[in-house]
Amino acid sequence: MEIQLTVNGTSRAFVVEPADTLLHVLRREGFLGVKHGCEDGSCGMCAVILDGRVVNSCTMLAAQAEGKPITTIEGIGTRDALHxxxxxxxxxxxxxxxxxxxxxxxxxxxxxxxxxxxxxxxxxxxxxxxxxxxxxxxxxxxxxxxxxxxxxxxxxxxxxxxxxxx
Ligand code: FES
Ligand code: FES
Missing domain, CATH: 1.10.150.120 ([2Fe-2S]-binding domain)
Structure with missing residues (x-):
């Protein structure tokens, strides 16, 4: 299935499986600052900001993030201009x-x-x-x-x- 995600201010289509978590989709797409830890919502390593709130991306489906702005660490500052x-x-x-x-x-x-x-x-x-x-x-x-x-x-x-x- 195809969903539209807005990551770090850029909106585009992502091809996902219905059971793909947001964590797996983001990492597969190169957002490696979203870390893979426990995968059960315990450690917080996979945090992203979704619609202004910190969420554990391993505990939600990628499709649930459709229509909501997602911020990963890659969207905060740059190597030459740190946040x-x-x-x-x-x-x-x-x-x-x-x-x-x-x-x-x-x-x-x-x-x-x-x-x-x-x-x-x-x-x-x-x-x-x-x-x-x-x-x-x-x-x-x-x-x-x-x-x-x-x-x-x-x-x-x-x-x-x-x-x-x-
Ligand atoms: S990987 Fe541990 S809370 Fe998501
Ligand atoms: S887990 Fe090593 S700095 Fe926090």
Whole structure:
């Protein structure tokens, strides 16, 4: 069957099987930042932002995502122009093996899009669905709070990007 998905702002047709999960379709199509973990909704590695909410792409069918904007880590910043969250993760050393990092950044982005000035407790809560095997939560929280606390120092474009880049 053919479905129309909008991934990182680009809408196009995807040929899928009815039982294909969104995780499998995205990875098959080259969005390898969507990580393959438990495949049962426990680890959060496969997170994407769907219609403004963080979802585990392994627990939904690709067809269920039709008509809703999907954001993967590939849609946030570029190698040469990192998103402020990505830059902060690098600056504070919040990346260990890196397997959970895309999901953490997507979870943080979804939070900041809804609540530009979260408390540290709210940041921790937003990350709670992402299980880091390296037990690295201190630095990711520090990185996200750095973005929260320095938003006033960012230029207009960067503030907009921090809040709304798909
Ligand atoms: S791979 Fe989807 S929650 Fe673990
Ligand atoms: S940095 Fe290794 S799983 Fe989180």
């Amino acid at each position: 402020p969250l990505q830059a902060a993760f690098v600056e504070v050393g919040a990346v260990q093996c890196g397997y959970c990092t895309p999901a953490m950044i997507l979870a943080a982005k979804a939070l900041l899009d809804q609540n530009p000035h979260p408390t540290e407790a709210e940041v921790r809560d937003a990350l709670s669905g992402v299980l880091c095997r390296c037990t690295g939560y201190v630095k990711p929280v520090e990185a996200i709070m750095r973005v929260v606390n320095h938003r006033g120092d960012l230029g207009q474009g960067e503030v907009r990007d921090a809040a709304t880049v798909q």
